[in-house]
Amino acid sequence: MSQPLQYRPLRRSTLDVSELVQDGRVHSAVFTDRDIYEQELDRIFHGSWLYIGHTSEVPKKGDFRTRQMGKQPVVMIRGTDGQVRVLLNRCRHRGAVVCEKEAGNTKHLRCWYHGWVYDSTGRLTQVPAVEAYGEDFTLEKMSLASPPMVEEYRGFIFASLSANVVPLRDHLGKAAEMMDLLIDASPVGEIRVSAGVHKTVYRGNWKLVGMDGYHVHYVHASVIAAWNRNSDTGIGATHRGDPFDDHSASRTRDLGHGHAMLDLTTHRMSHYEKFTEMLAGVTGGTEYVQAMHAKHGEKARLLISLAGDPHVGFFPNLQLINNQIRIMNPLGPDETEVLMFPVLFEGVSSELNEMRLRQHESFYGPAGSGSPDDGEIFERVQKGLHAQVEPWVEISRGMNREKTLDDGTVEGLITDEVPQRGQFREWLNLMTGDAK
Numbered sequence: 001m002s003q004p005l006q007y008r009p010l011r012r013s014t015l016d017v018s019e020l021v022q023d024g025r026v027h028s029a030v031f032t033d034r035d036i037y038e039q040e041l042d043r044i045f046h047g048s049w050l051y052i053g054h055t056s057e058v059p060k061k062g063d064f065r066t067r068q069m070g071k072q073p074v075v076m077i078r079g080t081d082g083q084v085r086v087l088l089n090r091c092r093h094r095g096a097v098v099c100e101k102e103a104g105n106t107k108h109l110r111c112w113y114h115g116w117v118y119d120s121t122g123r124l125t126q127v128p129a130v131e132a133y134g135e136d137f138t139l140e141k142m143s144l145a146s147p148p149m150v151e152e153y154r155g156f157i158f159a160s161l162s163a164n165v166v167p168l169r170d171h172l173g174k175a176a177e178m179m180d181l182l183i184d185a186s187p188v189g190e191i192r193v194s195a196g197v198h199k200t201v202y203r204g205n206w207k208l209v210g211m212d213g214y215h216v217h218y219v220h221a222s223v224i225a226a227w228n229r230n231s232d233t234g235i236g237a238t239h240r241g242d243p244f245d246d247h248s249a250s251r252t253r254d255l256g257h258g259h260a261m262l263d264l265t266t267h268r269m270s271h272y273e274k275f276t277e278m279l280a281g282v283t284g285g286t287e288y289v290q291a292m293h294a295k296h297g298e299k300a301r302l303l304i305s306l307a308g309d310p311h312v313g314f315f316p317n318l319q320l321i322n323n324q325i326r327i328m329n330p331l332g333p334d335e336t337e338v339l340m341f342p343v344l345f346e347g348v349s350s351e352l353n354e355m356r357l358r359q360h361e362s363f364y365g366p367a368g369s370g371s372p373d374d375g376e377i378f379e380r381v382q383k384g385l386h387a388q389v390e391p392w393v394e395i396s397r398g399m400n401r402e403k404t405l406d407d408g409t410v411e412g413l414i415t416d417e418v419p420q421r422g423q424f425r426e427w428l429n430l431m432t433g434d435a436k
């Protein structure tokens with residue numbers, strides 16, 4: 001007869017991070033423990049590449065958006081020189097934020113504490129009664145600070161608060177190709193993130209979000225039932241049938257560096273005819289299909305079928321899913337903010353973009369058929385994880401059948417926990433290694 005399990009309280013001072021991720025399982029402390037969370041902020045959110053925003057969010061000189069890098073507030077702003085910068089949102093005097101609005105356009109960033117003024121490039125331009133600081137004090141030395149690393153990939157701005165990181169392109173690796181699948185779904189190869197944002201906060205850990213092909217049949221059972229009936233759920237014709245069955249050609253992929261995807265390509269391409277038929281009923285839909293074929297030849301079928309949805313997560317804070325860019329902001333070990341930005345295509349009719357917005361709302365909106373259920377299940381998970389008699393979380397599904405491909409990526413069936421293992425490999429690397 002097996003022995004009853006004994007409750008083993010976590011001893012924070014002795015918690016060894018390197019023991020918390022093991023083959024096919026992780027300790028629930030990685031989701032619940034405040035000390036671990038603080039280490040995550042230091043080593044992951046303040047120590048590696050984070051997605052900040054898209055250049056199309058700040059199209060005009062002086063446009064800005066405030067964002068978070070872990071606990072640290074930043075402003076993404078297009079300066080008078082046209083350059084998009086990421087600046088720490090902290091006055092060089094005594095530290096007040098210099099930009100309190102979420103978005104807008106400004107010539108100056110003015111600190112309301114003592115009136116210091118910075119221009120849109122971050123340069124300090126005015127200090128009231130500056131002579132009191134003495135001769136050594138110069139405005140030039142007191143510009144707003146920037147993260148040491150800021151780089152762009154096709155309009156996607158990333159920054160790192162640590163200089164000890166690989167170049168962005170190396171960090172993105174194979175996953176950059178998936179970003180291309182979104183951008184190149186526009187007939188002119190440009191997207192526009194101008195449709196606003198909707199936000200949700202759930203009481204659960206930030207690592208619970210996404211890239212899980214196993215939950216769909218249960219958390220989203222009603223949606224799958226509708227797809228199986230070939231009903232129109234508002235998402236579009238490529239979403240009919242069941243791509244989340246292990247008998248399907250759908251796959252999970254670990255792309256390296258914690259980036260992972262649910263690859264629904266085969267399923268989506270099998271619906272190409274139905275999807276283009278549906279597009280033909282939208283003003284500008286036929287012209288879109290023609291323009292894509294003229295530009296991309298045979299590859300147009302893939303790009304049109306995916307409709308800009310590579311369904312990929314970039315560790316740790318970005319996902320490109322369905323018609324949205326999604327940012328995850330950790331607010332605590334048990335609280336996460338998710339920002340969802342619907343993506344519009346440049347070079348298409350307004351009706352086609354309107355369709356994309358309605359599709360987004362149908363699943364991810366506050367009254368959508370999917371996203372609210374995800375938030376609910378994440379909260380149930382977080383609640384359950386506090387039961388610590390047996391503290392391990394199982395992520396071994398499909399370990400015995402996953403394959404490492406020639407390009408080094410790992411492939412599994414659609415319900416396999418390949419993405420979770422890939423994400424935790426990177427988590428462990430960042431939490432225990434010397435970065436890079």
Ligand code: FES
Pocket residue numbers: 091092093094095096111112113114115116
């Ligand atoms: Fe900004 Fe004093 S803190 S002017």
